[in-house]
Amino acid sequence: MRDAFGEAMLELGKQNPKVLALTADLGPSVRLDGFAREFPDRFFNVGVAEANMIGLAAGMALEGFIPFCASFAVFLPGRCFDQIRVSLCQNKANVKLVGSHCGFTNPGDGASAQSVEDIALMRVLPEMTVICPADAIETKKAVLAMAHQNGPAYLRISRTETQVVTSKSDPFKIGEARVIKQGKKITLIACGTMVGIALQAAEKIDGEVINLSTIKPLDKATILKSIRKTGRVITIEEHSIYGGMGSAVTEMVSQQYPVPVKIMGIPDVFGESAREYQQLLDKYGLTVENIIKNYKLF
Amino acid sequence: MVPLTISDLQETAKVIRRNSIEAIYKAGSGHPGGSLSATDILVSLFFGGVLNLDKKDLKSEKRDRFILSCGHVCPSFYAVLARLGFFNEDLLGNLRDLGSSLQGHPSSVYADFIETSTGSLGQGLSVGAGMALGIKFKTPSSKCKIVVLSSDGEQNEGSHWEAVMQSAFHKLGNLCLIIDKNRMQVGGETKKVLDMDSLSAKYKSFDWEVYEADGHDFRSLLSVFSRFNEAKDKPKVVICKTVRGKGVSFMEDNLKYHSCTLSEEEYRKAMEELC
Incomplete structure (x- = not known):
């Protein structure tokens, strides 16, 4: 799924110059290295500072950009709930959050790296859209769809390879099961x-x-x-x-x-x-x- | 708008203080201490020709962006905006009322003249830095500046310092931070809660352009704020020495007036002093 995310970001980067990518020092882990190479001036590694990343992205979105912030789901949204609540959702800021390594998909590191709470955290916020794609194909479609929908959204993806259960020709629309x-x-x-x-x-x-x-x-x-x-x-x-x-x-x-x-x-x-x-x-x-x-x- | 003279600024500040106290009294709760300590800073910014704003075009690309990061002191900010005609002054009587655009903390959900919701400390500078970066990126020649007003209590927030580091790293010369250093926070004197007294040295070591001002002296404030427009490759911070509750003798340096309900007697005495 994270590979698909990286591919989709590259595609989006080419399609829309307003798309920016931010990460809190986990670029390669969330597969933003391709985007960083292709669009170095639109890629921001903000350092190991997730809370500030949310505010930065909110400010950029208020200036008309479409920032995608990606990190591990334990940190994003885990660490930044209040920043997401106030600076993103209350501003209806057009920021897309991507939480990778969800659930148990980082088995080795254990509890500190395993996000089992992130859907709950994001679902309760007004204005927030919450998407959890089934496979790599759907991840790519979801990323592209998020960029076209205005407002805050959260995409939950896994680290491990996932069984392919959808096909490229399947329609995908945010809000449709x-x-x-x-x-x-x-x-x-x-x-x-x-x-x-x-x-x-x-x-x-x-x-x-x-x-x-x-x-x-x-x-x-x-x-x-x-x-x-x-x-x-x-x-x-x-x-x-x-x-x-x-x-x-x-x-x-x-x-x-x-x-x-x-x-x-x-x-x-x-x-x-x-x-x-x-x-x-x-x-x-x-x-x-x-x-x-x-x-x-x- | 033509900048006001020093004596007009002083008169305006008195009106803002009166209107803030009246709004807090009518609301039944609020933060008079910080509202009063920040008044002269706000009056300098908005009436002294520092900020370039257009009340008829709130989202003008050319506007300066102002963020009240210490959102709880908004009564004086609202009073300033009302005085400038952003909305009818009568609306100040609706502070904290159900459905009011004048929420207890500034909220972009309810008011289109608010750049970003604040009130939860530690977020304003991050959003300001994001705006500063965004503006630099889309219009490198832009003369717009982003001004963020913070408090010394807010300096306790870790996320604020993440933004301090980030702003210097990206050489955000269009970002200006003002700290209302009234030396008090909810728990008492700042130096007894978490001593932030060496703020100037801290910001210098984080590679910011550091200025200091007397936060109740318009000449001092305007002299420093005039440097906001200087092209620099560093973010700028002004540390303003202020008195909490400034202008109302019994509120000055008195912890009780951080956040409170004003009695009729307190309200009346305060208004007499602010005549």
């Missing part, structure tokens, strides 16, 4: 790295899969249409079970068409080191087997 597999027995709503896993599980239980790549604003119509048919939902995300995509779905469903919902995600923990990414997914139950198990518990 897509049913990527039809089914009758249950609606599986997933975002980001978990969409691939949901698809595999759905094959075995006649599930319908919704790729909810925009978490805010929420595509209520697509979700409601599916649950009216299936009558039950499992949400799956690589994020805390509190405040994330599952919470967004549940808040809406419970008020508009109450059906049983199981929220699958990371329990109320900080994360931990592991040699392999898969070990963490296994430990916290973000697996095909666990989706099927939860389905059977309905």
Whole structure:
């Protein structure tokens, strides 16, 4: 996904001279090195100072630019919540935030580098759009779409390579969820790295899969249409079970068409080191087997 | 606007102080201490010919940008804007009222004459630096300057110093910071909370152009502010020595008046002194 982000930024840089890239000393890690080489005067490594990066970007946006700020999700948005709240959102500043290495996708470094709270942090802010693409193809489309939409937006991407679940010809529009597999027995709503896993599980239980790549604003119509048919939902995300995509779905469903919902995600923990990414997914139950198990518990 | 004479500036400052106190009294809460200490700085900037603004074209590319980073002292800022005709002076009576454009802290959500929302300390200089960089990048020949007013309490914020470093690194000569050094913050005297007394040395060592001024002497303020237009490849900071609550004897250097509700008696006595 981060490679796709880097490619999209290069493309955007060529398309629009107002696009700027900022990073807090993590340029290569978030794949902005290509943009930096191609457009050195539009690339700003602000040093290890994330809070100031948000203010700088807000000021640049107020002067008509479209700054993209990229870092690890633990720092951006993690470290800069108040700067994002006041200087970005209250100003409706046209700044795009990109949080990489989301969830467990930096397994080695452990809890300090694993962001399991960022969707919750961004989702609660007025004016903020929250996007969590399913794969590299969708990441690229999301980056281009963000640049064309005015206002603050947050893009959540992973460090690890992700199963390809969309195709280049699939339409992508911010705010639109897509049913990527039809089914009758249950609606599986997933975002980001978990969409691939949901698809595999759905094959075995006649599930319908919704790729909810925009978490805010929420595509209520697509979700409601599916649950009216299936009558039950499992949400799956690589994020805390509190405040994330599952919470967004549940808040809406419970008020508009109450059906049983199981929220699958990371329990109320900080994360931990592991040699392999898969070990963490296994430990916290973000697996095909666990989706099927939860389905059977309905 | 033709800059006012020193005696007119003094008279205007008195009106601004009166209007600020009246607005805070009517609002039932607010920050009189900082509003009064910053008044002469604000009056110099807005009435002394320092800032180039156009109230009929708030987003003019040619305007100077002003950011009140210590947003809680906004009553005097609002009083200045009202006096200049940015909005009707009667609106000052709506300070902190439901739906008012004069929010308790300046908010761009509710007012189009606010460049950026502030009130959460430590953010104004970053936004100002971003504007300064943006203007330099899009119009290298631009004469616009970005003026940020901060307080000595705000100097405690780490993110402010991130912006201090960044501004010097990018040689933002179009960025001007003013510090209202009234030597007090919520918790008491600044030197007893987190001593920032060597501010001048700190900014010099961060490679800023440093000036000092008497924050209640218009000649001193205007003499230093006139240097904002000098072409420099360094950001500029003016450290203004001020008195919190300046102009109202019982509020001067009195911690109680950082943030408070003014009683009718306090209001009346303050207005008598500001006649």
